Amino acid sequence: MRDVCLHVQYYGQIAVGTPLQNFTTCFDTGSSDLWLPAAGCSSYACRFHNLYNPDDSSTAQIPEGGADALGFFIGYGTGAVEGVTVNDTLKVGAITVPRQATGGVLQATPDFTDSSCDGLFGLGFQALSSQHAAPPFFNMIAAHQLDSNQFSVWLNPDLAADNAGEIVFGGVNSGRFVGDLATVPVVNESFWAIGMDSIQVNGQNVPISATTAAVDTGSTIIAMTDADARAINAVIPGSAYWSDGGIYNLTNCNDLASQPVITFQIGGRPYQLQPADYTQQANQTNSDSGCISAFVPGSPSDQLLILGDPFLRRYFSTYSYDPSSGSAAVGFATAAPDAAAASATAVG
Known part of the structure; x- marks a missing residue:
């Protein structure tokens, strides 16, 4: 987990889809949605990030209810995003989660233009999810992907260090x-x-x-x-x-x-x-x-x-x-x- 931009964001690598599409996401225990800027995003902020294209993934599925019912809007302390939810395979390190609800963002406010991460990896509870879907950590548990039902976060006390932090799923x-x-x-x-x-x-x-x-x-x-x-x-x-x-x-x-x-x-x-x-x-x-x-x-x-x-x-x-x-x-x-x-x- 690496932090740039004056230690305001902690982020790491994930992959979504089949074949895998790679992204950086900010790990956030204060929110509960996984979202990525999507192909077709009309906002200026999306131009500076890797774009998720569900059409290029053989495992992408429209969840039950149809695309028209799956629009979402998320407002944060600074900024907001809007898009449509798709279920797709999520890979984090050696962990694979099938049918993870993934928000494909089609509009984003300029606040995200200079963000160090492509998208957000929410680690809170489903009650906070604007997509009304199980967040990745709880799907990891349901898919029996973890040695123990926990994750742990270490943020480097040394702000000058290159290694800014570490997140471990399923252990300490x-x-x-x-x-x-x-x-x-x-x-x-x-x-x-x-x-x-x-x-x-x-x-x-x-x-x-x-x-x-x-x-x-x-x-x-x-x-x-x-x-x-x-x-x-x-x-x-x-x-x-x-x-x-x-x-x-x-x-x-x-x-x-x-x-x-x-x-x-x-x-x-x-x-x-x-x-x-x-x-x-x-x-x-x-x-x-x-x-x-x-x-x-x-x-x-x-x-x-x-x-x-x-x-x-x-x-x-x-x-x-x-x-x-x-x-x-x-x-x-x-x-x-x-x-x-x-x-x-x-x-x-």
Whole structure:
């Protein structure tokens, strides 16, 4: 899994169809649809990406209900896509999934023009799917393609490294984390949403309304309500709200030692973010351009916080589902540096 474009997208290789058509997709636990720009897409954004052509695939099928009933529209925080669903064979590494619902995008907003990935690989639950179809991970389980019913995500803590991350379907690479792996149950099976006990600074609770956290590999920030973002940024020295940008600028980028450690209490365990974790350069090509706080207004719910990549680069994460009980869980452990995986193996 490789990240370019200033670490705003984590993506890898997949293939769809027979014969295989190759694409890059962004792996996103905060959405639930697999889509690719399709041949016939009329939008300017599609010109810069590999195009999926179901007419060139002998395994492509129109799902039951006919093409007229299978149009979809997906709106994101920035951008939107629209198209038609086709069932086709999906291949991810050694895993093959037959009849995977694949969105062929025929219109896309300009936001996707410069995207590092061709399309999106949703890893959330079916309840979030705009195509009303089982997402790839759950079809992998149904097709008995996994050694264990889980996937795990490691985002490299070293932002300067070429190897930006790794996703493992059906196992856990024990070299990607240190210490114990602690799991907590999913409380809302749409997002991978888990209960959150509190957020603390210097041992004191920050007064926030959020009680759940959606673990989202597709988010470059930690999003929350306006009031919660204001409360957290109030305890960060040098933080000032920029209303036009909807973000908090930080004035002391060269003195991170003066900023506090911020602790998330989840499942009775503390997960600390150091100042370097939640402080982002406004322009990573110019270290003098200032920096911003990762705590940003933008949650869709008063009770929900979006736990994005600033947290996930510090903490390795696992996502498991038990089809017999319908229960799900998320696990966290401290992420290891890249070199630690050299002698490790993936385990189920």
